[in-house]
Amino acid sequence: MVSLSVVIITFNEEANIGRCLVALGGVGDEVLVVDSFSTDRTVEICQQHGARVVQNAFAGYVEQKNFATAEAQFDHVLQLDADEVLTDALRAEINQVKASWQHAGYTMPRLTSYCGHWVRHGGWYPDRKLRLYDRRRGRWVGLLVHERYELDAGASAGALRADLLHYSYYSVEQHVNQLNKYTSLAVAELRLRGKTRVSWAQLVLKPLWKFSHGYFIRLGFLDGFAGLCIASLSAWSVFLRLAKLKTNSLPPAA
Template sequence: MPVPLSVVIITFNEEANIARCLAALEGVGEEVLVVDSFSTDRTVEICRQHGARVVQNKFVGYVEQKNFATDQAQHDYILQLDADEVLTGELRQSIRIAQANWRHAAYSLARLTNYCGTWVRHGGWYPDRKLRLYDRRLGRWQGLLLHEHYEVQPGQTTGALAGDALHYSYASIAQHVAQLNKFTSITAQELALKGKTRVTLFHLLLKPLWKFAHGYVLRLGFLDGFAGLSIAAISAWGVFLKFAKLRTGTQDAPA
């Protein structure tokens, strides 16, 4: 008999994405739970129109919010998604197979990212596997401020689902740059919390150059055309920003 599944999504001002995400969940899971950080747009209204249960909770961090959302679910078996992700038919079927024959503490899914209208398959952006289907009794979300990840308990095994989650990341270069500014501030905060405050020319010059070369050349980002070039260049700039903010002590994340 298939294990009962709760689909869990955290949101904040996701009216542009959430309907597409929820529409692709038809036939997946026994519950759809949205934990919203007091959105000021139509996110909550759209979620309720699609039959989702909505719980609102103040956002203090990605790890805390995802653990809170996991704990609020009705079932122990969880599929955690972001509002800008959409299940393909193959992935939905793979999830159903896992439900019917559960073997692991958690399962990973691959994400195929749409960047400014282009599906990105190189540059280290694909398959971008993440543990997203899990038994909450056998793991927990871990991390500091930004780089959250689901971690299973020692001795537990993980599996891999077939099919992709379509990830609608950035609709414009401006959106990418704005998000980069926010995330580099948070990452600089993380480094400061870890006591990694030493910044040299190696961090400010060579690491950004390596980031560009690694993504654009070694990981074949050039095969994705302008999207690949933009991703590599902005990602390199992000490395510089992260260490520049750390060096100057301006790593407080913007509101």
């Protein structure tokens, strides 16, 4: 059986981190929390649950997750976010993998709670994430947003069946605030990629397509109010990102 490090990055996660740590249920042979100098009780809660805490200034999600992976005691790593929780079934599957590790990494389906509703449509499920991996055979990649773990060329990935629970947004207000933050990061990333042109057709049609695709084609309407909020705010995020990019590209007023 391989030894496993559970790795979590945090910043002001006192509302979530305790639930995440309790649900580990001994699946990890080490629990490492890399904290970005939280100003709330995050570090205190982690220490109460027996986690090893290392503080490191946040330079980006990719950089922080690669730092945390490198700081782990063991080569086999389960990386979680503070707002994610292992189910009993997922813990059992991970323990089975530990007993007979066969792939470079393993994906798992993520089931998201939105304002208290578990979302199963609209493109939000199964939302597979590669979170269980051998750090010698991959790395975290990406620019400013949408970081992901990428395995080396030719490395195989297995697929777990049990859900990883994700407690995303507790209110619509929280969702809106996060969209403002992440669309600004997305614009910065687009500019780094050299993408600065936005047409009027894109401003109108892309948000409409985003809503229609999530709400109708991907059956978001089956999630009721949560599905409507997700489809509407997803469309809004597309518009906001394009509008910010276009505004940043306009010449200054005379």
